[in-house]
Amino acid sequence: MLAAYISHDDCLRHDMGNQHPECPERIGAVRDQLLVTGLLNFMDSYEAPLASVEQLARAHTLSYIHSLEERVPREGYEHIDPDTLMNPFTYQAALRSAGAAVLGCDLVMTGKAAVAFCNVRPPGHHAERAAAGGFCFFNNVAVGIMHALEVHGLQRVALIDFDVHHGNGSEDILCNEPRVLMCSIFETGIYPFSGTVPKGSNMVNIGLPSRVGGKEFRAAVEHSWLPALEQFKPEMLFISAGFDGHREDDMGNLALVEADFAWVTQQIVQLAKRHAKGRIVSCLEGGYVMSALGRSAAAHVRVLIGAD
Numbered sequence: 001m002l003a004a005y006i007s008h009d010d011c012l013r014h015d016m017g018n019q020h021p022e023c024p025e026r027i028g029a030v031r032d033q034l035l036v037t038g039l040l041n042f043m044d045s046y047e048a049p050l051a052s053v054e055q056l057a058r059a060h061t062l063s064y065i066h067s068l069e070e071r072v073p074r075e076g077y078e079h080i081d082p083d084t085l086m087n088p089f090t091y092q093a094a095l096r097s098a099g100a101a102v103l104g105c106d107l108v109m110t111g112k113a114a115v116a117f118c119n120v121r122p123p124g125h126h127a128e129r130a131a132a133g134g135f136c137f138f139n140n141v142a143v144g145i146m147h148a149l150e151v152h153g154l155q156r157v158a159l160i161d162f163d164v165h166h167g168n169g170s171e172d173i174l175c176n177e178p179r180v181l182m183c184s185i186f187e188t189g190i191y192p193f194s195g196t197v198p199k200g201s202n203m204v205n206i207g208l209p210s211r212v213g214g215k216e217f218r219a220a221v222e223h224s225w226l227p228a229l230e231q232f233k234p235e236m237l238f239i240s241a242g243f244d245g246h247r248e249d250d251m252g253n254l255a256l257v258e259a260d261f262a263w264v265t266q267q268i269v270q271l272a273k274r275h276a277k278g279r280i281v282s283c284l285e286g287g288y289v290m291s292a293l294g295r296s297a298a299a300h301v302r303v304l305i306g307a308d
């Protein structure tokens with residue numbers, strides 16, 4: 001059984017302007033590295049479907065979904081906030097990104113894929129139940145997780161978020177959902193300036209100060225995440241895979257390297273094998289320096305699919 005690689009060309013059509021770091025080239029940077037490293041040979045490729053309103057509405061309010069659709073511009077840009085813009089293709093791309101998480105969930109749950117990696121944008125973890133922000137429109141992992149709970153009937157799903165920014169949107173949607181444990185690690189003092197005080201008892205938040213590297217990152221994961229995950233015994237895991245904690249990425253100030261992303265993925269894979277029949281769906285979040293993003297994503301996928 002192969003791993004699934006899920007993406008869609010619509011993800012390239014969402015564009016927030018020439019100078020915007022969350023750019024269409026990110027998809028190619030990841031895909032190119034998966035190609036040149038040969039990792040795509042170990043994966044079945046799938047086109048991301050459009051998420052349905054019913055699927056989105058498990059994580060977002062109907063009024064928010066409809067208001068976003070109504071704001072799609074015919075041309076030019078619609079500013080949701082100073083950093084989060086819609087062009088005529090944004091809504092379609094956001095539906096594909098959320099749809100990828102749903103398809104990944106279905107493929108893994110039905111045994112058609114061992115694990116799934118979603119190379120999609122816009123990212124999702126800053127999207128709250130009723131608000132876009134931080135380059136995010138729909139919360140892809142939250143939509144996937146709610147699908148796992150409501151359609152596949154799982155009782156315990158874990159979300160792992162190692163993006164350099166706190167996943168405030170995922171926390172907003174999933175806090176106090178007893179069937180979910182969210183483990184996040186992020187840099188404090190940067191956008192979205194949240195997370196140091198968890199919103200719910202099902203949140204394991206690790207805030208790291210600026211300039212921290214892999215040694216501290218790994219120690220914090222071992223100390224806080226792993227015991228909580230062992231106790232929770234998730235039946236499936238979703239990953240908000242952000243690579244902007246890389247030392248070359250100036251969107252944050254952490255000093256992680258490819259080996260750190262491989263290490264944390266290994267911890268997740270081992271845990272999934274012990275408790276969740278290996279079931280993991282990983283969705284791309286941040287990562288804004290093309291070379292570091294591609295190399296980090298490849299290091300992550302290599303371990304995720306067991307090619308290491």
Ligand SMILES: [Zn+2]
Nearest residue numbers: 163165244286
């Ligand atoms: Zn980020």
